Every structure is written in C-alpha cells, then in structure tokens.
Amino acid sequence: MLARMAEIVYPPACPACARALAEPLGLCAACWRELTFLERPWCARLGIPFPVEMGEGVLSAEAIANPPPYDRARAAVAYEGAARVLVHKLKYGDRMDLAAVLARMMLRAGREILADADLLVPVPLHRGRLWRRRFNQAAALSAALSRASGVPADPLLLRRVKPTRTQVGLTRPQRASNLSGSLLVPKPLRPRVAGRRVVLVDDVLTTGATADACARALRRAGAARIDVLAFARVVPEA
Template sequence: MHLAWSPVRHGTALLRAGLRGAIGIVYPPSCIACQAATGEAQALCPTCWGDIGFIERPYCERLGTPFAVDLGEGLVSPAAIADPPVFARARAVCRFDGTARELVHRLKYGDRTDLALTLGRMMTQSGRELLPDADLVVPVPLHRTRLWTRRFNQAAALAQTVSRQSGLPYAPLALTRVKRTRQQVGLTRTQRAENLQGAFKVAPSARPQIEGRRILLVDDVLTTGSTANAAARALLRAGASAVDILTFARVVTDGA
C-alpha cells in the first residue's frame, strides 16, 4: 500500500536533508583513523583502507586464520586439528595490526564509541556466513569493576551494531563475567586459559534465552582464543546448541 504524499512529511525530510548538508559544511566528514577528508561520515580514507589487512578466503574453517595458499574449500588448519576450539567457527574482518590496531585501541580506551558503528558494519559483512545460522547475538562481557573503570563495553557496542544490521535478537546480559581476571597481555596460552577458568557464567534466569540456540558471540579482538573458548564453554553448558565467534580483528601468527 502506498502512503499518500504529505506536505508535512515532505517538509520534514527536506529539513533533515538541509541540516545534514549544513553540518557537512561546518564539520566536513573525515577518516575515522587519520582525520583526512572523506566523501562520507564514519568512513576510512583510501590510504587507511589500504592499510587494513582484510582476512578473506582461503582460511581455516574453524579458526578463520588465513592460508597462504588456496588448497580448496573446507580445509582446517593444523592448529585447529591439534587443539580444537570450544567454539564452532571464528571469523574476523582483519588482522590486528596497523590501522586496525589503532581503531580498536581508540574504541576500547579512547572513548570513541562512535567507531562501533563503522567497525560493527564491517563485522556484519565479514560474518555473513555465520549470521544465517545464528539465533542470538551475545557480547563477551566485562567484569563489573572493569566496566566501571572503562565506562562501557566495546564488545557490547559492536554486538549491538551487528544485531541491528543483521536483524538478529540481541542479549547483552545473557552472559556475565563473574571472575575478575588479570590482564591477558603478556600471558602464555596456558596462563590465559588458567586465568579465565570459571570466569563466565549464564545466570539461571537467562538460560531460556540460550537453551537450544546457536549463539553468535561478539568481541573486538581474537588473540589466542582463550577468552572465546571460556565464554563459549559457559554458553554450551547453559544449553546452547553451538557458538560461533565474530570479531573485528584477530592476531595472526606465521604458524596460524
């Protein structure tokens, strides 16, 4: 059914367009990374875009780590075979270096919550093979003391954008962090796993949201997978059918 033309609605649209144009003149759009001029807001300039190491096929079907040579679809890396992850699949937009690292740090520590919109949109595109299978979007939570210090959870901001872009339900409180862990930076893979043991929990009241559903777990960066494994384990214990991981960036080593 076509809506009748309305002078009020038409005038409102023109007013909004005019305001956007005026704002664009006073505050011209700039690159979210280097502040160079761009054609639209919340975008990257060509130089910064070219500096991002996008992860595309071929990659490991489980870990999402890129292969140097394309040997066909459906391959699993030696790392995934030797130490299978708790989660089913992991996907990331890009490598955690250069411009990508700077963007994550600005989002995480620089109060640049506006970056979650652009990064989340990129994540939605990179997670396009995970989204049709997912039933619920859940962010990796922060412990309440760290949330108080940082003032917001960057994973939650990204997850909210992915939820809006994909149309999937968003459950920000389904998973909680009940153990205050020490910083993971500088820890070995074994130390990271020990540090995160028992760190996550699904509250009894949240179990109906989780049981029988495939969860898309969202975070900003995937490093060794210790955090993703610990969070996925808690969700599976609460009855999730499977857990996939979607992040903006991931650490890629030569042996990955």
C-alpha cells in the same frame, strides 16, 4: 537538520588518522589500504587464512592440535596497522561511533554464520572494569551488528562474575588460568540460550582464550551452536 549542523561543526574525518573525508563513517584511502581483509581460503574452524587453496572444510594445524569449544570463528581483518588503531580508539578513546564502522566490515566477514543465527552475545566485562571504561566495546559492536543484520543481541546474558587481570602479555596457558571460573550464564537466563545458535561477538581474537572460556559457559547453558565473530584477529606468521 541536527545531523547536518553537526557535520558543519565537526566535519567528517578518518577515524584512524583524522584526515578529512567527504562522507562520515568511512576510512581514508591510505588507511583502507592498510587493512588486510581476511578471505578464503581459510581454516574452516578458526578462520585463519591459508597461503594457498587447501580444499573445502580443511582445518589448520592449530584447529587439529587444539580444537576450540566453539564451532567456527571469523574476523574481518588482521590485527595490524590501521585495524589496531581503530580497535584502540574504540576501546580506550570513547569512540563509540566507530562501532558502526567496524560492524559493517564484520557483517561481510560473518555473513555465513549470521545467516541462521538466533542470538548475538558480546564478550562481557566485569562490572569493575566496565565502570572504569564506561562502556563495553564488544556490546557496542554487537548492538551495531544487530541493527545491520536483524539478529537480536543480548548484552546481559553472559556474565563475568569475578575480576581478572588484563590478558595483555600473558601466555595462552596463563590466559586460560586467568579466566577460569570467571564466566557464566546465570541459571534464570539459561532458557534464553538453550537450543539456540549463538554468535559470540568481540573486538579482537588473540590467543582465543577469552573466546574459549565464553564458549564453554554458553555450551554449559545449552547453546546448540556457538560461532565467534570479531573485527580483527592476530594472524600467525606463515
């Protein structure tokens, strides 16, 4: 009854452009067409799409030149157009309801890595930034993914123990330097990670510096496998 009353007062609308919708938790046709879903063929390690079929298990030049400290990364869509708007509204617009919308797309993209995963771990925020933003978008996504997949989420396992500059506008080396020593799994919590297959959850993959730093912290804590699942990723130009 309460849900129905809410729909009358606040009719369903596209979260990206605010056009009216017949059903909640969806996108309008125009915004849906703006999404570039990332599909095979792709780099087996980074999930970056290839323009043509390259064969099973082929790695991209980036994965060969700079092997990441995690096993696989997957993202649902390219970080552009409506996807960028959705991420911005979730992250800065207090639209926590969008987590369920984005998680549905992530579930499809991450099917293979979620199939035998033991644990979902969101990329953490430092407590100062969390206080200012009021919630962690990666934790909201991991909670929604947990409900949809049945894989448990642990939002307090990985900690950001020192504040860092925003990563926006930094080069890859600058991002890595900015994050150095900022992430860890506290010693008392390491048994929760040891020998487990962990999926690191975030909203966007850009240079991969944050995912790299988180993966190294999880590896030091004894994780057996580390995969990364994001809603969107920056796709290098061909």
